[in-house]
Amino acid sequence: MAARVFRGTVGGDMDPFAAALEPPANESPAQRQARMVQERVAKQTSDDIDEQIGREKRDARRQGKPVKILLLGQSESGKSTTLKNFQLMCEPKAFRAERASWRAIIHLNVIRSIRIILDALAHAQINSSPIIPAFGDSPRSSYASGSISGSEGRNSYQSSINSRPDMDLMSLRARLVPLLALEDELTRQIANPDPDATQPETPSTARSLSPPSPFSGFRRRAGKEKEREVAVNLNSSKRTFFHSRNNTMSDRASLDTQHMVDWDDPNEPGALLHASSDDLQRLWAHPAVKEVLARRGLRLQEESGFFLDELKEVTAPRYVPTDEHILRARLKTLGVSEHRMRLNDPNGAITREFRIFDVGGQRSMVSVTSRLRLHSLPFPLIFGGASCLLNFPRPPRWVPYFDDMDAIIFLAPISAFDQALVEDRRVNRLADSLDLWAQVITHPLLAKTNIILFMNKIDLMQAKLAAGVRLADFYPAYGRRPNDFDSASKFLKKQFGAILKQKSPVPRIFYCHLTHVIEAKTTTLVLAGIKDMLMRSHLKESHLIL
Numbered sequence: 001m002a003a004r005v006f007r008g009t010v011g012g013d014m015d016p017f018a019a020a021l022e023p024p025a026n027e028s029p030a031q032r033q034a035r036m037v038q039e040r041v042a043k044q045t046s047d048d049i050d051e052q053i054g055r056e057k058r059d060a061r062r063q064g065k066p067v068k069i070l071l072l073g074q075s076e077s078g079k080s081t082t083l084k085n086f087q088l089m090c091e092p093k094a095f096r097a098e099r100a101s102w103r104a105i106i107h108l109n110v111i112r113s114i115r116i117i118l119d120a121l122a123h124a125q126i127n128s129s130p131i132i133p134a135f136g137d138s139p140r141s142s143y144a145s146g147s148i149s150g151s152e153g154r155n156s157y158q159s160s161i162n163s164r165p166d167m168d169l170m171s172l173r174a175r176l177v178p179l180l181a182l183e184d185e186l187t188r189q190i191a192n193p194d195p196d197a198t199q200p201e202t203p204s205t206a207r208s209l210s211p212p213s214p215f216s217g218f219r220r221r222a223g224k225e226k227e228r229e230v231a232v233n234l235n236s237s238k239r240t241f242f243h244s245r246n247n248t249m250s251d252r253a254s255l256d257t258q259h260m261v262d263w264d265d266p267n268e269p270g271a272l273l274h275a276s277s278d279d280l281q282r283l284w285a286h287p288a289v290k291e292v293l294a295r296r297g298l299r300l301q302e303e304s305g306f307f308l309d310e311l312k313e314v315t316a317p318r319y320v321p322t323d324e325h326i327l328r329a330r331l332k333t334l335g336v337s338e339h340r341m342r343l344n345d346p347n348g349a350i351t352r353e354f355r356i357f358d359v360g361g362q363r364s365m366v367s368v369t370s371r372l373r374l375h376s377l378p379f380p381l382i383f384g385g386a387s388c389l390l391n392f393p394r395p396p397r398w399v400p401y402f403d404d405m406d407a408i409i410f411l412a413p414i415s416a417f418d419q420a421l422v423e424d425r426r427v428n429r430l431a432d433s434l435d436l437w438a439q440v441i442t443h444p445l446l447a448k449t450n451i452i453l454f455m456n457k458i459d460l461m462q463a464k465l466a467a468g469v470r471l472a473d474f475y476p477a478y479g480r481r482p483n484d485f486d487s488a489s490k491f492l493k494k495q496f497g498a499i500l501k502q503k504s505p506v507p508r509i510f511y512c513h514l515t516h517v518i519e520a521k522t523t524t525l526v527l528a529g530i531k532d533m534l535m536r537s538h539l540k541e542s543h544l545i546l
């Protein structure tokens with residue numbers, strides 16, 4: 001860079017810097033000419049720098065400080081899916097450029113579902129032979145065969161007692177077991193990306209928090225069935241994974257999934273899944289599989305990352321995920337990640353930076369151990385109402401890092417009213433959501449933050465209530481109210497609203513939306529409304545609008 005030109009004297013003496021720039025005494029006319037040209041160029045450069053600095057300052061003043069949004073909620077509440085919707089809304093090109101990466105995650109989701117089925121079959125075979133009914137032996141139970149165990153599920157369980165082994169099913173199982181090895185390969189790709197990969201900076205890239213958060217160092221975990229899920233810390237592994245293949249930021253938007261998958265490699269996981277596609281479809285269509293799952297209380301269709309109803313599509317050669325598939329793909333978040341994106345104001349006149357923080361919802365992230373016992377009741381899934389929520393002993397440890405947020409979007413998956421936490425089978429998931437909600441709104445450091453509640457997974461809630469699962473069986477305070485979606489959602493909204501009213505240190509508006517964030521269209525509308533609301537309040541703050 002050219003030196004900037006300064007001349008002058010200090011206190012009457014020649015400034016040493018200026019003295020050094022003085023022309024030599026014996027300068028020839030040609031040298032003088034060259035020096036003057038050089039000085040003119042240097043001055044122009046200096047003026048350009050001043051102009052650029054001024055422009056940046058004006059832009060920064062015009063754009064104001066970034067709008068910060070924190071996503072909170074228990075694990076699997078839909079935080080990362082909400083984030084994906086933001087990305088789809090703001091940066092659809094960049095979102096779609098990552099299809100190849102989501103393809104691997106969707107294949108992993110498929111393998112995980114298959115593992116659950118094969119394990120359940122093995123368990124059934126070991127524990128009570130003969131238990132596998134022959135094709136067509138057992139009466140179909142609509143709900144149990146779909147996903148959910150209930151009284152119909154129990155009927156179906158009884159029917160299987162009179163069943164006999166199914167050799168076809170056993171040979172299917174034997175053929176599919178080797179596919180499980182793909183889980184390791186796909187997990188390795190996702191969790192241990194190429195260490196040499198560059199990590200380009202991008203507005204939508206996940207960034208490390210500053211100051212350093214207490215959450216670093218989480219690793220993926222494996223355990224039993226459900227806990228076997230792959231989890232990735234977006235600050236490290238997934239970021240690298242998502243940008244590991246020759247995609248610098250400049251070409252990322254135009255990146256084509258076609259170039260990121262080696263379609264001709266017969267050992268590519270997608271190719272291997274395709275080779276077993278017929279077997280996979282036959283396995284999932286087999287009535288005995290539904291029987292065995294129902295018998296073990298496994299409701300795969302309600303599980304995150306469920307793609308077995310679309311096996312043909314997701315195992316097709318050259319499969320590239322649709323937006324909808326990406327929204328439904330499941331990758332558990334570990335740690336905290338920050339995502340930056342630029343959004344226009346409602347008139348498109350002013351661009352503002354949004355920073356969205358996605359906090360992994362695993363219990364160790366969002367709460368302290370001492371609160372975990374609040375709902376530990378003798379019967380695993382019943383809880384006693386909101387009164388026991390209000391007495392938690394210590395604040396969540398992440399709070400001090402997020403006391404300057406403009407809004408918290410809190411996700412409560414209301415369909416989970418009949419489920420237990422994976423982390424602690426004695427705790428009802430809806431009770432846990434109410435508990436966490438109480439913690440968040442009560443905290444004095446978050447008192448000035450707008451809180452927006454997403455009562456999420458309403459599609460699953462509707463299906464569950466329609467199938468006869470009774471809210472009152474798990475939430476006794478619901479009493480004799482009708483077991484329909486309208487009544488149940490109004491009731492739950494009041495529960496959340498009452499806690500806010502009673503416990504918020506300052507009066508706050510209760511923003512609440514009924515959502516199913518895997519549905520891009522409606523979620524975009526909700527998010528656009530929130531974006532405009534936040535932007536307007538920001539612009540008002542900056543006196544840019546009245």
Ligand SMILES: Nc1nc2c(ncn2[C@@H]2O[C@H](COP(=O)(O)OP(=O)(O)OP(=O)(O)O)[C@@H](O)[C@H]2O)c(=O)[nH]1
Nearest residue numbers: 076077078079080081304305328333361457516517
């Ligand atoms: N059916 C249905 N599925 C949903 C909905 N919202 C999210 N999901 C699915 O639920 C799963 C979990 O969602 P995530 O967004 O990963 O949950 P999360 O809150 O980020 O979970 P952690 O990362 O563990 O904290 C994903 O497979 C989503 O596609 C919804 O409204 N309806």
Ligand SMILES: [Mg+2]
Nearest residue numbers: 079080332333
């Ligand atoms: Mg997540």
